[in-house]
Amino acid sequence: MHFTDTYLPRRDGVVTSLRTLRAAQAAAGHDVHCVVPAHGDQEDEPGLLRVPALACGVADLRLARWPLATRRSRERLVADLAAYRPDVVHVHTPGPAGLLGVLLADRTGARLVQTYHTDLHAYADAYKVPGWALRLLLRLYTRRLGVPAPAAGDRAAVLTEGNRLLLGPATAVVVPTRAVLDRVALPVPAQRLALVPTGVGERPASRAEAGAFRAGHGIGPRDPLVLFVGRVNREKGVDLLVRAFARILADRPDAWLVLVGAVYEPRWLARLLRDAGAGIADRVVCTGQQPPHVVAAAYAAADVFAFPSRTDTQALVLQEAALAGLPAVLADPSLHRHGALDGHAALAAPEPEAFAAAVLGLLGDRRAARRLGAAARTRAAAHTPQRYAAAMHAVYTMAADTTAAVGTTRAVAAG
Template identity: 60%
Template sequence: MRAVHFTDTYLPRRDGVVSSIRTLVRALADRGHPGLTVVPRHPGQAGEPDLMRLRALPCGVADLRLSPWLLHGATATGTIAEIAATAPEVVHVHTPGPVGLLGVLTARRLGLPLVQTYHTDLHAYVDAYRVPTGALRGAVRLYAHRLGVPRPAVGAEPDSGGAEQAGQDPAALRRRAALDATNLLLLGGADAVVVPTRAVLDRISLPVPADRVFLVPTGVAARRTTPAEVAAFRAAHGIADADKVILFVGRVNREKGVDLLVNAFAALLGGCPHARLVLVGAIYEARWLAELLRSVGAEVAARISVIGQQPPSTVAAAYGAAEVLAFPSGTDTQALVLQEAALAGVPAVLVDPVLHRHGPLAGAADCADPTATGFAAALLRLLTDPAAARRLGELAADRAAEHTPERYAAAICDVYRHAARRQAEWAGRPGRPQPVGAFGRLSDRGRTRR
């Protein structure tokens, strides 16, 4: 089946969603299922085969760029016609932004099966960035308008006093209600919804019946490196032979728990003075990070290397240099870096019990208290007990090896087939959205080719 993938994040930005999509597209192509990927255009973005780049503008958050088609709905017509000319057989939406919404609209207009992957704990992110409720409600109105459907109710205003007495932030409740309405617009009509781990289902309630939800962990391939590349990495970043490296890979942002990690590192240095913390990943809040490093003092900060976003080869060398991976995030739903580290034989320390139990390593990691002292103690145990660290790393490698890109693609193909059957069963029923306008003929042609 030829899929068309829609994502609001793509290279040169690097994150778990980008890694997951690129892994899936390559693995599907290897199985004989080529596809098209629709992305926001970004300065410096290299051209790729089967990549459709849409005009996009910076939104001021985490280097994301948003397609302005929402404000000029007529521009979608030409884009959808161009997509239809590639004869797609299934639409796969990976993100909830404007490009993701365009994917939902494309599926409706072309009468194609719609698959969504819920990659991100959106509720945690809108809380971490304190996204204004007005902006979220505006998105609900605009999304409903572009889809041509009634606007879902956002929910009643929470009683401020009652919410505060129950220990809940009224502003957070309003944000979550608006996000739930957005999820209903995006996911409610999907023929299948993929979640990468049980962590998603434990944290939120998706507006989708259980028989349309599929648990499919992302497959990860090992990042190859050599002793020479590892040695060069250590030398380039001033890591001495005696240093014991605690590695963090991911966005160096507050929602990733970096403040918890830095404070835990300060606490453990007394027990392991040769420890060195290496932070690999994009930095979007430079002032916040600088203040965090100042807060722990110059002596501790001197043992912390912040090296920014790096190409895959450098990240592989970083895993090769590490004794332990520190994963302080409480907002991740899959954490591909846990699998990457495991495949390199590096044990991990988490603070998220849900991801620890239900993530791809299935408990093959150390789960610490989400406090600076608790996290520090867990990291220190692995740094000072190499034999225990090695055993845990070997167990993690075995668990991670179960989730290959090939298995990932095979499982997604099964989801596509399920979605196609469901779409075919519902196609002629009253109330089911049908292909509209000039797209009906193109959609019919696509179904004939199937």
């Protein structure tokens, strides 16, 4: 039974990872259920269990409201979920839905596995979440789990305590890349950590679909196209990318920047484009969130994939781009070194001149770009959904014995 605070119709890396894993597990014959915050636009899926939720006003997230319900309602919800008799409770996020999973595992004795998908410290900084709000949330969490509240602290200390509260009971904690451990000191013994890269399935797009994507946005067939896929938000480094693109245009005035993903701060983005310089906004296309087949066409249409984020723990879009043979430019040395592409991408310093130079280098040397894209594709192709599911099954099996040693420096999914 999976628990997540983010799900369709919202799209992000957690949703992609979870849906990939669920599909592969179901195909392997496992009985799989997923507990998610209810949303009016969700389509029915086998095994999808919706809990009442409220919009929280941040990045289109909806949070399960069960912690605020009466004690009787909370107990009924836990009892209803316990009736499924899960063998493994796999928690993917630290919100109220994730908390519900921790509570259910405690009540039923199911093996608790957590995946640490998100760098909470980086996101709290990016969104300027006030410390008092985090302290209030932590106190609520401790009450629902029936444990003593920790001493008050600053924002970083509260987040660390929150990780300790949620990850501490887990018999295994999964990280998708070593980049997580480079950024965050997780309060988990090394023998309970497992490194399991997420597998991504290929989504091919034809040349005609790629051409239609370009034509639909007024981009010529030979115009250089720089692509970004992800939330068009500040924590993704979009400000760095826009400023770098202004320098790219100075050298290649026929270039285009395409941003594919949800825009949650339109005023911030408009100001960013305006401040980048005259005419910059005219060469930037914002498509908004798109279905998978449109994203696949965007990959096929692009010349370079630009990924300026320094907060991502795995960046599945890098694997998707690589499977399309698209070379990438990164600004995060840890993700470059330890990510799924294993260094097969260009790395630039996180400042506009250097990032622009790296993109221009690939646009100017198509042969080198093709070689880099081919090498990245080979690395990404090794991380299949089936291998991902098999690796997670191994983690679940090892979680049956809380003394099982799961090393942090080797991938469970190694082939």
